[in-house]
Amino acid sequence: MMTPLPALLLSQMKMLSSPNLGFSRTLRVDTFDQLGKLLEQMASSVENKALVLTEAVLQRIPLSSQWLIKRFTLVVSQGFSALLTGTRQVSSDVIVQNNLTRNNDIDDDNYLLDASITFDRGLISSFLLELGTLFGRHSQTCQDLEQYREVLEPNNAALQEKFTLLLLECLLKQPEVIPTEGSDNLNFAACQHVEDALSKQIAQERLLNRVTTQIRKSLDLSVIMTTALAQVREFLELDRLVIYKFNESNLIHEHPSIPGCIVYEVRASDTISSVLNCEEKNCFTPTTECWTKYRQGFTLAVNDVYKTYVSERCLLNFLEDVKVRAKLVAPIMFENKLWGLLIAHQCYEARNWNESEKNFLGAVAEQLAIAIHQAELMKSLTQEKQSLEQRVVERTMALHDALVAAEAASRIRSEFLATISHELLTPLTYVIGMSSTLLRWSFGELSQRQRDYLQTIHDSGEHLLEMINDILDLSQIEAGKAVLNNTEFTLKEVAELIIDSLQEKATTQQVDLKLDVLIDENRRFCADVRRVQQVINNLLSNAIKFTPEGGSVTLRLWCEDGNAVFQVEDTGIGIPEEQLPQLFEKFHQLDTPYRRRYGGTGLGLALTKQLVEMHRGRIEVESTVAVGSVFTVWIPEQPSE
Numbered sequence: 001m002m003t004p005l006p007a008l009l010l011s012q013m014k015m016l017s018s019p020n021l022g023f024s025r026t027l028r029v030d031t032f033d034q035l036g037k038l039l040e041q042m043a044s045s046v047e048n049k050a051l052v053l054t055e056a057v058l059q060r061i062p063l064s065s066q067w068l069i070k071r072f073t074l075v076v077s078q079g080f081s082a083l084l085t086g087t088r089q090v091s092s093d094v095i096v097q098n099n100l101t102r103n104n105d106i107d108d109d110n111y112l113l114d115a116s117i118t119f120d121r122g123l124i125s126s127f128l129l130e131l132g133t134l135f136g137r138h139s140q141t142c143q144d145l146e147q148y149r150e151v152l153e154p155n156n157a158a159l160q161e162k163f164t165l166l167l168l169e170c171l172l173k174q175p176e177v178i179p180t181e182g183s184d185n186l187n188f189a190a191c192q193h194v195e196d197a198l199s200k201q202i203a204q205e206r207l208l209n210r211v212t213t214q215i216r217k218s219l220d221l222s223v224i225m226t227t228a229l230a231q232v233r234e235f236l237e238l239d240r241l242v243i244y245k246f247n248e249s250n251l252i253h254e255h256p257s258i259p260g261c262i263v264y265e266v267r268a269s270d271t272i273s274s275v276l277n278c279e280e281k282n283c284f285t286p287t288t289e290c291w292t293k294y295r296q297g298f299t300l301a302v303n304d305v306y307k308t309y310v311s312e313r314c315l316l317n318f319l320e321d322v323k324v325r326a327k328l329v330a331p332i333m334f335e336n337k338l339w340g341l342l343i344a345h346q347c348y349e350a351r352n353w354n355e356s357e358k359n360f361l362g363a364v365a366e367q368l369a370i371a372i373h374q375a376e377l378m379k380s381l382t383q384e385k386q387s388l389e390q391r392v393v394e395r396t397m398a399l400h401d402a403l404v405a406a407e408a409a410s411r412i413r414s415e416f417l418a419t420i421s422h423e424l425l426t427p428l429t430y431v432i433g434m435s436s437t438l439l440r441w442s443f444g445e446l447s448q449r450q451r452d453y454l455q456t457i458h459d460s461g462e463h464l465l466e467m468i469n470d471i472l473d474l475s476q477i478e479a480g481k482a483v484l485n486n487t488e489f490t491l492k493e494v495a496e497l498i499i500d501s502l503q504e505k506a507t508t509q510q511v512d513l514k515l516d517v518l519i520d521e522n523r524r525f526c527a528d529v530r531r532v533q534q535v536i537n538n539l540l541s542n543a544i545k546f547t548p549e550g551g552s553v554t555l556r557l558w559c560e561d562g563n564a565v566f567q568v569e570d571t572g573i574g575i576p577e578e579q580l581p582q583l584f585e586k587f588h589q590l591d592t593p594y595r596r597r598y599g600g601t602g603l604g605l606a607l608t609k610q611l612v613e614m615h616r617g618r619i620e621v622e623s624t625v626a627v628g629s630v631f632t633v634w635i636p637e638q639p640s641e
Contacts, residue, residue, distance in 0.1 A: 023116065023117060024114070024115070024116040025115060025116075026089075026112050026113070026114055026115070027086065027112070027113050027115040028112060028113075029111055029112070029113060031170075031171075032071060032084070032086050032113050032115055034170055035073070035084055035115075035117065035167070035170060036054065036071075036073035036084055038163070038166055038167065038170060039052075039073045039075045039082055039084055039163075040052055040073065040075070041166075042075060042080055042082070042159065042162070042163050042166075043075045043077065043080070045080075045159070045162075046077045046078075046079040046080050046159065047079060048077050048078045048079060049077070050075055050076065050077035050080070051074070051075070051076040051077065051148050052073070052074070052075055053072075053073075053074040053131070054071075054072065054073050054074075055070060055071050055072050058134065061134055061135065063134070066087075067134070069087055069088040070085065070086070070087055070088075071085070071086040071087075071088070071113060072084060072085045072086070072127075074124070074127065074128075074131075076124065076128070076148045076151065076152065077151070078151050078153060079155070079156045079159055080155050080156060080159040080160070080163070081119065081121070081124055081152055081155060082117060082118070082119050082124075082155075082163070083117065083118050083119075083123065083124050083127055084115065084116075084117045085115065085116055085117075085127075086113030086114065086115040086116075087113060087114045087115075088111060088112075088113055089111065089112045089113065089114060117167075119155055119160070121152045121153070121154070124152060125149050125152055128145045128146075128148060128149050129145075129146075129149065131145060132145040132146060154205075154208065154212075154363070155205065156209065157202070157205035157206040157208070157209035158206075158209075160201075160202065160205050161202045161205070161206075164201075164202060200356070201356070203235065204235070204356070204360050207231055207232065207235050208360070208363055208364065208367065210231065211228045211231065211232075211364060211367050212367055214227060214228065215228075215367055215368075215370055215371045215374065219374055219375065219378050221371060221372065221374075221375035224368075224371045225243060225264045225368065225371070226264065226266070228364065228367075228368065228371075229241050229242075229243070229264055229265075229266040230266045232361075232364055233266045233267075233268070233344075236344060236357060236360075236361075238268065238344045238345060238346065239267070239268050239272050239345050239346050239347040239348070240265065240266070240267050240268065240272050240275070240344075240345035240347060241265070241266050241342075241343070241344050241345070242262045242264060242265045242266075242275060242276075242342075242343050242345070243262065243263055243264040243265075243332070243340055243341070243342055243343070243368070244259075244260060244261070244262050244263070244340050244341040244343055245260050245261065245262075245263045245339065245340040246259055246260035246338060246339065246340055247259065247260050259279075259280060260279070260340065261277055261278060261279040261280075262275050262276055262277060262278045263276075263277075263340075264276075272323070272347055273322070273323050273347075275322045278322060280318060294329070294331040294338055294341065295331070295338045297331055297333060298331070299328070299329065299330045299331070299358050299359075299361065299362050300327075300328070300329040301327075301328050301329075301353040301358055302326055302327045302328070302329075303326055303350055303351060303352050303353060304325065304326060304350035305319045305320075305324060305325060305326065305327070306325075323345075323347040323348070324345050324346075324347060325346050325347060325348055325349055325350055325351075326345075326346040326349070326350050326351040326353070327343055327344060327345055327346070328343070328344040328353050328357065328358065328361055329341050329342070329343050329344075330342045330343075330358075330361045330362045330364070330365035331365060332365050332368055332369050332372065333366075333369055334369055334372050334373060334376070335373070339369065339372060342361060342364060342365040342368060344361060410478065415475075422472075424464075424468055425465075425468060428461055428464060428465055428468070429465075431457065431461045432458060432461040432462060432465060435454050435455075435457045435458035435461060436458055438454050439451065439454050439455065439458065467603065470603040470604065470607050471603065473534075473607055473610075473611075474586070474603065474606065474607055474610065477607075477610045477611075477614065478610075482614065484527070484528040484531065484614060484615065484638065485528050485530070486526055486527055486528055486638040486639065486640060487526065487527075487528075487529055487640075488524050488525070488526050488640065489524065489525060489526075489527075489529045490521075490522065490523065490524055490525075491517075491519060491523050491524070491525050491557060491559075491564055492517050492519070492521045492522075492523070492557070494529060494532065494533060494536075495515055495517060495536070495555060495557050495566075496515065497533070498533060498536050498537055498540060498555070499513060499515045499540075499555060501537070502537070502540050502541065502544060505541070505544055506544050506553065509544060509545075509547070509549065510549040510550060511544050511547050511549070511550075511551055511552065511553055512551070512552040512553070513540075513544065513552075513553050513555075514552060514553070514554045514555070515554075515555050515557075516554055516555065516556040516557070517556075517557050518556065518557060518558035519557060519558055519559050523559065525559075525564050525637055526637050526638050526639070526640050527564070527615060527635055527637065527638045528614075528615070528638070531611045531614065531615070532564075532615075532635065534607075534608075534611060535566070535608050535611050535612060535633060535635075536555070536566050536568070536633075538604045538605070538607065538608045539566070539568040539608060539631050539633070540553060540555060540568055541604070542604060542605070543568050543569075543570035543572060543629070543631075544570075546570065546572040546573050546629075547570045547571055547572035547573075547628075548572065548573070551570065551571040551572060551628075552570070552571050553568065553569070553570045553571075553572075554568070554569045554570075555567070555568055556568075556569070560634070562636060562637050563617070563634040563635060563636050563637070564634075564635045564637070565632065565633065565634055565635075566632070566633045566635070567630065567631070567632045567633070568630070568631045569628065569629075569630045569631075570628050570629055570630075571627070571628040572628050572629060573625070573626065574623045574624050574625035574626055574627050574628055574629055575621070575623035575625070575629055576625055577623075580621060580623065583605060583621060584605050584606055584608075584609040584619075585606060586603060586606040612633055612634075612635065615635045615636060615638060616636055617633060617634045617635040617636055618633075618634050619631065619632070619633045619634075620632050
């Protein structure tokens, strides 16, 4: 049993009506200072950074007379927050006569303070706001204090208990301020009352902390509700504790047609009748005053239904049917809407609900609202996840069907092109052969016009043959039927051979065709020589075709990290930057004013890229309009067969 408090301690102490067990009393200045140091000690024990302020922070600020006689110690943190204030017992005349300042106090060593200590978040928040105003609303200090207002939350139950015990120990050691006679019995009784109140408050804080922890650890709303209700019912010694949920329409509309029903319930014993799923359809309407109060967050306490609802026969009959004699109701607010009610029932006798019980039930309702918010958020996320998964499945199936269809279309197209191309090769060969024969061995004199016609037939046939061969090559590559025939060859000889084959074409177009070999002339390389020749030939032919008269085309050759590097540089018309990404697509031609002039099928570069990639190589292009282009090809050395 705790040692009884001194007589004057209890005679001057009065417990506040709030559930935080703060108190107001007259204290000696040395006792006040000890309590301030005690708060500073608590601030150093919290895990998170704590704000600790005393009246010393106001030293350089012009203050009114009420602040000149005020002392305080303020602690703000996420684990523990408290405010100790004291007003010096000095008359206004004394203040004026002595011109009282922080540096010119009177009777410094022996004066009394009307002191109070509180843990109430609202009071602490108001003090922070008032303190910030002293520094100026736009000052940095005011902004810093505003941030600490946002971290205020219920004190940790363990820290609250620790401080309460230290506080009692400190007060028990203090001498009485004014001795009184014949107050021992009163002192002991008052001490016991304070001790009981403190013990109950500590138990409340612990229970609220457990409920909060359960909510943070679990997302199962049913488990949270059932567990929390059982613990709260037992603690408050209730006959029945229920949760009344309003219809979903209540969260959207101001006036629901049917309020709702009881969705959770715990009872002291099976002898207490169950009201689970019970609906109240007639008496509780949106027009009633209590409905408005609930929506504003007020708690309703009814000590005796026969006294409170004597004029509301409908509601009284309903409460009689469900066996309710006294009730305590706290609103559960969700997203600023009235989600439901947390209702405590005494079934057989009246009960005077105290302020501590009202505030405690309200705090529990706030925590349950957090659990509801978590559950609704998880429900929404789950639905969104399921919907997203379904869309992914549908999109995957659609993409798979599209891929199958595309592969089928590509295969049919490739087969069609290959078939047609093969069917065209034979007659085309005859056309080219016969026209060439007629140009060389005419059986009579041909006019210049006839010779020009034959030459056009021959050139067109060769152009068509080139295009058909490109189509066949692309079809084989896309069908996966093309294979490399790797052999060793001399890089310089291949480069010279290609240059020689295109020299006549370059001369005809008055383009300077040059070769720049930067390797040993005997350097051998392993790859598909025919495909390599095809790549370089396509690049050089394009460069010559798109280079105006008087321009130049250069083929450079070097080796780099096991790659043969072929670079074709020209001084041609160039390629617009926006067209570079589509340059290697099939049937793509430059969209320029020169398109009709230069012609082409748009297959050459597409085939070139495919042939390079068959060798696991790469091709890059740099180009500037009206300046020229540079194509660079890296072909890795292939394993010999």
